[in-house]
Amino acid sequence: MRYLYGLAILSCLILWSSCRNDFETVASTGSLEFSKDTVYLDTIFSNIGSSTYNLKVYNRSDEDINIPTVRLAEGEASNYRLNVDGVPGKVFENVQILAKDSIFIFIETTFNVNNLPTNPKEFLYTDQLLFDSGGNEQKVELVTLVKDAVFLFPEKYPDGSYEAINLGTDDDPFLVKGFYLEDNELTFTNEKPYVIYGFAAVPSNKTLTVEAGARVHFHNLSGIIVEENGTLKTMGEKSNDPELMENEVIFEGDRLEPGFSDIPGQWYAIWLRSGSVNNEFKFTTIKNSTFGIRMENSPLSLKNVQIYNSTNIGLLAIHSAIDGENMVINNSGQSSLAIQLGGSYTFRHCTFANYWTEGFRSFPSVVIANYAEYFDGSSTVTEVHDLVAANFTNCIIYGNERREFGLLKDDQAIFNFKFENSLVHFEDPTGEFSNDPLYDFTNAALYPATKFNIDPVFQDTELNNFNIESGTSGADGIGKPGVLPTEDLNGTTRGNSQQDPPDAGAYESIEF
Known part of the structure; x- marks a missing residue:
């Protein structure tokens, strides 16, 4: 290294x-x-x-x-x-x-x-x-x-091969070009940008801390991997200038030309491997990757996090546990949020949008499933786990397709979910889902005080600006009072009473 x-x-x-x-x-x-x-x-x-x-x-x-x-x-x-x-x-x-x-x-x-x-x-x-x-x-x-x-990269050996990480097993290896961060590399500061080639891996029982204002850039097919019992903490802080984002942590590609500022798929992902622990992201922006965050059987706290321009999925959570607030995810080639194999999830004041225009999109913005199917070499296998909770409170789920959330249930496992005081885009003009109890929008236990198909009036979806317009947005004033956090993604204090309720989503409404 x-x-x-x-x-x-x-x-x-x-x-x-x-x-x-x-x-x-x-x-x-x-x-x-x-x-x-x-x-x-x-x-x-x-x-x-x-x-x-x-x-x-x-x-x-x-x-x-x-x-x-x-x-x-x-x-x-x-x-x-x-x-x-x-x-x-x-x-x-x-x-x-x-x-x-x-x-x-x-x-x-x-x-x-x-x-x-x-x-x-x-x-x-x-x-x-x-x-x-x-x-x-x-x-x-x-x-x-x-x-x-600061450049971080795998060692190149005399025979022309590179240092690699085994993501498989000894009997069935799966090697990717990468390296393990050494102890003196486990703090990323804001003094200089970091440029990563290959996968930079956080070893077991180690913590990578990314300090406020740090900038981390990835070369093609690169990313960060957090191993079992490893931890990633990005400790961004609120910026004084929302355009400069001087105190936020930003992960993006290594092409700095303006023409590359919003091009998806320039690097791979932040990958929280099974058994990673105590992961935490604060005031962090992740952009232009294949997956923004990919996680398996891990816990994650997300506060004031934005994920944009992912060719596949913004946030892929497999049998994991997430507590998220003031999040915005947009512009994903498949889904902005995909939950597989159950787990436990709580989202408050989040905006899950998908206005992908780079090609055809066949998945809704949010997909929730308690199972997954895969091919084991001879046949298709279905794996099932309990969805203990998937609770969305004061959230927006919207996009440019008719149906922007999907529920995939296997009756062999628990499937608990709730959309509360949220704004959801789901059109069913042919009545295809009218007899499915999962989509019974009159069920107050599943969809309490949730509104459907009312334009949120986002400020500019092409620029990933998901502020909502005061007085005209379908999310204006529909939130449940007393739900944390008390400030929105801009730092504006939310309404907090029946007379002055908060808005749904990551932002309080403003005049455009």
């Missing part, structure tokens, strides 16, 4: 030109035009190649022109790279552009922290792309934010 402190930047330059020698040209006169006068290359981490950025160079004149030189101001010492007609380099001569035509310049970089004389947390790295020289010289600025980071 190794530690690497690195810097990272984004920027790159591949230059594409229509370089030809079979037509007459005139020298450039400094009249080139550019699609940008400054190319801002977004932040990446040390030794991770950036995305490709482009610049277009126009020849607006009626004559074919020749640019004597196209080069980086820092020349061969520059960390930006150029490529002209497939030939790499940093200085090029006699680049030609036809009349009323243009060429593309693409920009990229990789930066090594060892190139720096000091080790700041972040700085701006700049260079210039120069066209021609002397009185005809024109330039385009190149600007990249460079960030320092």
Whole structure:
């Protein structure tokens, strides 16, 4: 296991030109035009190649022109790279552009922290792309934010293989590329971002503590695994600026370009393995993974947690125990919340939504089951466990499909659930579920004071903004007084009386 402190930047330059020698040209006169006068290359981490950025160079004149030189101001010492007609380099001569035509310049970089004389947390790295020289010289600025980071990754062996974790048994191994965190790596601070390659595993009888304001980034197919008797605690705190979220813990992918800010499936999951203990998440955002949290036979406390943009499931709980409050989960390729093989669950003032638009979705936002089916190699096996409780109080369950919750019961086990003072989206226009007692919405024992199919009027589902509008939201004023927490996800005090009841969901209503 190794530690690497690195810097990272984004920027790159591949230059594409229509370089030809079979037509007459005139020298450039400094009249080139550019699609940008400054190319801002977004932040990446040390030794991770950036995305490709482009610049277009126009020849607006009626004559074919020749640019004597196209080069980086820092020349061969520059960390930006150029490529002209497939030939790499940093200085090029006699680049030609036809009349009323243009060429593309693409920009990229990789930066090594060892190139720096000091080790700041972040700085701006700049260079210039120069066209021609002397009185005809024109330039385009190149600007990249460079960030320092802590890199955690599995060891690579001399034979080219990597350190691995066995998620199976000795007789039936299932190996994934990963490593166990050492004692000096079991606290993630907010001093520098962390970048994880492969799976970082919390060993048995150890606790990984992620401090308030920490940022944890994952490479493709990476994540955190918490082993039996291991513990994960993310100790975020309420932020002063809801946009900066400076005190929250954030888990996301390692591509920092704006175009990747909401792309699902960039990393795998936070995986709480069977028998992990005392797991706790406070003021935490998990985004752009395959599973946000995947847990098996484990306890978990969730307070002020947001999970967005999961290609599969936001929160998958298998025969587990969860106490959740002020949660929001949205934009999942399957379900935002999936409960399998029973367990015990309590959710208060949570918003489980699903407005997935990346493709077809065949699962409701919330699925609750006391069984699971799997193939054992020869036949399909059904495993059943008691659903001791699945209680939703002052919650919203909504989305862009007709039915946004599903109940899957096996009569061989207990199946206890209750939706109280909540807002639920479930349409049954053909009466398919009219004779199923699980969906008897007049049953006050199962659905006390719960409302159905009244638009919650979310502020902006595409931006994962699930504030609700005062006076028009179906969740406005339908909550049960006296249900903790007393403050919503924004820190606003909730109503707490029959005359001033709270709203359902993670947010108290506001004026848009």
